[in-house]
Structures are given as structure tokens and as C-alpha cells.
Amino acid sequence: MTAATDIASSAVSVDAVVLRVGADGAEVLIHRRAAEPFAGDWALPGVLLGAGERISDAAIRAAGKAGVSAAAVDGVGQLVVFDEPHRDPRGPTLSISAWVAVRGFEPSDPETARWVSWEALPPLAFDHTRILADVRPVLADKLWRDLTFTAALTGSEFSVRTALDVTRSLTGSDVDRGNLNRTLKRIAVRSDRESSSGVGRPGALWRWP
Amino acid sequence: MTAATDIASSAVSVDAVVLRVGADGAEVLIHRRAAEPFAGDWALPGVLLGAGERISDAAIRAAGKAGVSAAAVDGVGQLVVFDEPHRDPRGPTLSISAWVAVRGFEPSDPETARWVSWEALPPLAFDHTRILADVRPVLADKLWRDLTFTAALTGSEFSVRTALDVTRSLTGSDVDRGNLNRTLKRIAVRSDRESSSGVGRPGALWRWP
DNA sequence: ACAAAAGTGTTAAAATTACACCCATGG
DNA sequence: CCATGGGTGTAATTTTAACACTTTTGT
Incomplete structure (x- = not known):
């Protein structure tokens, strides 16, 4: 008999905090649960x-499970x-939360999966509201300090605007553009320019070394 | 059928990084494994x-399992x-590592369990050497910043000497006494005095607010 | 010309670091 | 009185924070 079969352990789930950089900075992907319990409710995708x-x-x-292809995952x-x-009505279940950085994914059906900002989260199944509340400061702490996480989130090239939005969305408070620019000067490198956003002066793009 | 019984998940173990403040600063408790695999080898206590x-x-x-009574656990x-x-030869097993701060425990049989400094760790079973290596910087980061952890480790009253030793043992490098004193002035409060250590000027004791 | 957004500069405050010097105790 | 360890002071450096001013674009 092996350790995997002879013990009465809790079940283990992994709940994904899927993140992208959107108009509101970092956004979380939620989807409607297909199965019981909480079928039809919004939740973090988990397995x-x-x-x-x-x-x-x-x-x-x-x-x-929320539609993201493995190729879209950056980290x-x-x-x-x-x-x-008692976090799961089916019985004791551990949840290991994990961040998943994604680029270029748009849900096909907005009734089944959608990106939401941290401020506009609907009620979620299980303890997922609690999970996100606990996890947000952890992510905020990783930003600009854990480069693996930060680079996966921002993608290879990003603007200062993106950097500002991401920081504000995770920390909840505003950051100074000049100061953030100096932080970037320390940890990243510049490439060319960009405008595309339309109005205003075009800004530089940053890349990871 | 419940979630706890119908899935083929990894087994889940919890491996304890039991810590105390000893002569060498923070010390880890290791014990000899009683059962296979690795019976007789030094290891972190796990369940x-x-x-x-x-x-x-x-x-x-x-x-x-290493002899520590629940009453001796501070946090x-x-x-x-x-x-x-493949970290466990019996089959896939998750290990959740956890710190356990202990006060006033001395193993009855030093051949079965003993306190060791981070520099004098013997070879350990499983990936426990790796676990300790990975976990040390995490603990060093918590020190003086995560007050729950720090207070559990130091106990209610401690001297600057203790603080210095703990810091050096977890970070691996020396710290300045004056600077650490100022850090304590910010996060802790003084009580009376103490010497007992023998030679040298008696130092103040610090307590947690 | 004006608004919007980006870049750069300046300065004050705070934290980090590395010392130096003086004080209290045991032998 | 001297070695050992503890307390306090100081100064240089770096980081953080907040704000002002200039530059480049679209309308």
C-alpha cells in the first residue's frame, strides 16, 4: 500500500487567481461554476x-476551465x-491558491467567464472572496520586487501607464508617476516609443533585462 | 461519495520547522526517523x-513526534x-512546511532528537535539506517584520543579545547592535534589567506590546 | 491654444549602514 | 584596571515620498 491511497487526508484543490493587465490595471478572471456545489455562481477556477x-x-x-489555453499563460x-x-460543503478540502498570469485571452461568452477589477468583484462561491482579499496584499508585495511575477504580469513590453494602473489596482492607492519611472529605471530597460493610446504625449516602452 | 474519498490526489504531509532560541540563535529541531523510509536518519518531524x-x-x-508537548509551543x-x-519514495506527497516556535523543550535522548544550528545541519532525509535551505530566507524576512512570528520565537521577554543571535542565525550575516537596538525601540517596549549571563554590563530586556 | 499624458528635476523626510565613544559589570 | 558586553551618538548614504515644472502629442 502506498502513501497516496492509505490515508484519510483532506482533498487538495488548486484555485487559480488568473490575472491580466486590462483597462483597470490588474484584473481577475472569474467564471460561472458548471457543477455543484454553487453551480451557476461566480468563482475562481479551481481543480x-x-x-x-x-x-x-x-x-x-x-x-x-475558464477557457484559457495553456499557450496564453505567461507564468x-x-x-x-x-x-x-468547512470552506467546502462537500467536506474538508485544502485550497492552494496560485497566481496565473495570462496575455491575450478574452472569454468567448461573458456570461460564463469575465475579467473583473478588484473593486468590482461580485459575490463568489466558497471562500473565494476571502481568498482574493487575503491574496491581494501578497500580490501587491510581489509587484516590482518579485521580477518573475511582475514580468509575467506585465508581459515583455509595457508602458508606464500600464505600470501605474497595475500598481494602483493591487495596492489600492495611487502611485507617483515620476517615482515609479525611477523604479523602472533601476530594474528594467527602455526600448522604443509608443502612442496608440491616442491623446497625450506618447510614452516609452519598458522591457525586462 | 465525498470529495475526500473519490479522487486520486497526492498525499499531504506537514513538515515542521521547529525553532527555539538557543546559544547559537535560532536552532532547528531534528529527530531520527522511526519508520521507513529513511528509518534512523535525521529529518524534520512530519505527519x-x-x-x-x-x-x-x-x-x-x-x-x-520529536517529543515537544503542545504546551511548549508558542506559535x-x-x-x-x-x-x-519524487520527493517521497512512497509516492507523490505534498509537503506543507510550517514554522513552530517552541520554548523550554530539551530532548530526553540526544540520539533521537536534538537542536542544531543552521550551520551544523547533518544530511537529512527526503528533501528536508532543500526545504530548510528554501525556508531560511523566508524566516529571515519575517523576522522583526512579522511580529507574530518574531514574538513567538523570542518569547515574551528577551535581551538584545538574543535578538542579535537570532538575526545572525537566520540571515547568515552579522548585524549592528546599535541599529538593532533602534529597531527594537520602534516595535517593542523595555521592561527592567538583567545580567545572569555573567560577564559584561547587564542589558535591558524587551517585551512585546 | 489647450488639454491630456509623459518626462525630468528638486527637495524633505525616513530608513539603512557603518562607525565611534562611553558605561556597567566580573575577575 | 582591564576585558567583556551593553547603551547611545553621529554622520554618510540610500530610499521613499511628494510636488513642480517642462515636453510632446491630438483636437
């Missing part, structure tokens, strides 16, 4: 962790484990 | 997480999840 499966692989699989990382015994 | 069991409870239970907290599929 049960398979035997021997890596957490990052499970997180990508979870993002897939994954673990966050916090939630172990409250 | 399989029971269904519905809290991670902190499992961590205390794990510390108990517990989760650290990192290790998910490498």
Missing part, C-alpha cells in the same frame, strides 16, 4: 490536484494555503 | 495531514508547499 501533479500544472489546468506561482475545514 | 485537520494542528502534532505558521513528485 482537484491530481496525484503527482505539480501545483503550477494544476493552476494552468484550472485556468483552462504561475503558488500563494497561500487555505485550510478552514 | 500526514488528517482530513479536516488544520495545518497548524498538524504542525504541532509533528513537533510532538505556528505556514511557509511553503513543496510539490516535487
Whole structure:
């Protein structure tokens, strides 16, 4: 008998905090649950962790349940484990939360999956509201300090506007453009220029070294 | 059928990084494994997480395997999840690492369990050497910033000497006494005095607010 | 010309770092 | 009185923060 079959452990799920950079800065992907419990409710995409499966692989699989293809994923990382015994009505289930950075994905059906800003989150199934509340400061702390996370989120090239929006959306407060520009000068490199946004002076693009 | 029984998930263990403040600063408790695999080898105390069991409870239970009574535990907290599929020869097993701060425990048999400094760690079973290496900077980061962790580790009253030793043992480098004193002035409060250590000028004791 | 957005400069405050010097105790 | 360890002071550097001013674009 093996360790994987002879013990009565909690089930283990991986709940994905799928992030992209949108108009409101960092946005979270939520989808409507197809199965019970909480069928039809908005929730973070989650899967049960398979035997021997890596957490990052499970997180990508979870993002897939909301329509995200593995090719659209730029990075994954673990966050916090939630172990409250009654968080799942089916029985004790651990939730390992993980961030998944995604680029270029738009849900086909906005009734089934959609991007939401951190300020406009609807009520979510399970303890997912709590998960997002707990996880937001962790993400804010990683920003501009954990370069793996930050680069995955921003993509290879990004504007100062993007940087400002992402920071504000995760920290909840405004940041100074000049100061953030100096931070970028320390940790990133400039490339060409860009405007496209329309009005105003075009800004530089930043890349990761 | 419930979520806890119908899936083929990895087993979940909680491995305790049991810490105390000793002569070398923060020290880790290791014990000899009683069962296979790695029977007789030094390892972190670990347990399989029971269904519905809290991670902190499992961590205390794990510390108990090395002889620590629950009453000696001052605090517990989760650290990192290790998910490498071959880390346990019995089969895929997650390891949730957790810190456990302990006061006033001395192993009865030094051949079965002992406190070791971070510099003098013997080879450990499983990936436990790797776990400690990964976890040390996380603990160093928590020190003097996560007050729950710090207070549990130092105990209610501690000297500057203790503070210095703990910092050096976790960061690996020396800290300035004057500067650390000022940090304490910001986050803690003084009480009376103490010497007992013998030689040298007696120092103040610090307490948590 | 004007508004909007980006770039740069300046300055004050705070934190970090590295020392230096003086004080209290045991032997 | 001297070695050992503790407390306080100081100064240079770096980081953080807040704000002002200039530049480039579209309308």
C-alpha cells in the first residue's frame, strides 16, 4: 500500500487567481461554476490536484476551465494555503491558491467567464472572496520586487501607464508617476516609443533585462 | 461519495520547522526517523495531514513526534508547499512546511532528537535539506517584520543579545547592535534589567506590546 | 491654444549602514 | 584596571515620498 491511497487526508484543490493587465490595471478572471456545489455562481477556477501533479500544472489546468489555453499563460506561482475545514460543503478540502498570469485571452461568452477589477468583484462561491482579499496584499508585495511575477504580469513590453494602473489596482492607492519611472529605471530597460493610446504625449516602452 | 474519498490526489504531509532560541540563535529541531523510509536518519518531524485537520494542528502534532508537548509551543505558521513528485519514495506527497516556535523543550535522548544550528545541519532525509535551505530566507524576512512570528520565537521577554543571535542565525550575516537596538525601540517596549549571563554590563530586556 | 499624458528635476523626510565613544559589570 | 558586553551618538548614504515644472502629442 502506498502513501497516496492509505490515508484519510483532506482533498487538495488548486484555485487559480488568473490575472491580466486590462483597462483597470490588474484584473481577475472569474467564471460561472458548471457543477455543484454553487453551480451557476461566480468563482475562481479551481481543480482537484491530481496525484503527482505539480501545483503550477494544476493552476494552468484550472485556468483552462475558464477557457484559457495553456499557450496564453505567461507564468504561475503558488500563494497561500487555505485550510478552514468547512470552506467546502462537500467536506474538508485544502485550497492552494496560485497566481496565473495570462496575455491575450478574452472569454468567448461573458456570461460564463469575465475579467473583473478588484473593486468590482461580485459575490463568489466558497471562500473565494476571502481568498482574493487575503491574496491581494501578497500580490501587491510581489509587484516590482518579485521580477518573475511582475514580468509575467506585465508581459515583455509595457508602458508606464500600464505600470501605474497595475500598481494602483493591487495596492489600492495611487502611485507617483515620476517615482515609479525611477523604479523602472533601476530594474528594467527602455526600448522604443509608443502612442496608440491616442491623446497625450506618447510614452516609452519598458522591457525586462 | 465525498470529495475526500473519490479522487486520486497526492498525499499531504506537514513538515515542521521547529525553532527555539538557543546559544547559537535560532536552532532547528531534528529527530531520527522511526519508520521507513529513511528509518534512523535525521529529518524534520512530519505527519500526514488528517482530513479536516488544520495545518497548524498538524504542525504541532509533528513537533510532538520529536517529543515537544503542545504546551511548549508558542506559535505556528505556514511557509511553503513543496510539490516535487519524487520527493517521497512512497509516492507523490505534498509537503506543507510550517514554522513552530517552541520554548523550554530539551530532548530526553540526544540520539533521537536534538537542536542544531543552521550551520551544523547533518544530511537529512527526503528533501528536508532543500526545504530548510528554501525556508531560511523566508524566516529571515519575517523576522522583526512579522511580529507574530518574531514574538513567538523570542518569547515574551528577551535581551538584545538574543535578538542579535537570532538575526545572525537566520540571515547568515552579522548585524549592528546599535541599529538593532533602534529597531527594537520602534516595535517593542523595555521592561527592567538583567545580567545572569555573567560577564559584561547587564542589558535591558524587551517585551512585546 | 489647450488639454491630456509623459518626462525630468528638486527637495524633505525616513530608513539603512557603518562607525565611534562611553558605561556597567566580573575577575 | 582591564576585558567583556551593553547603551547611545553621529554622520554618510540610500530610499521613499511628494510636488513642480517642462515636453510632446491630438483636437
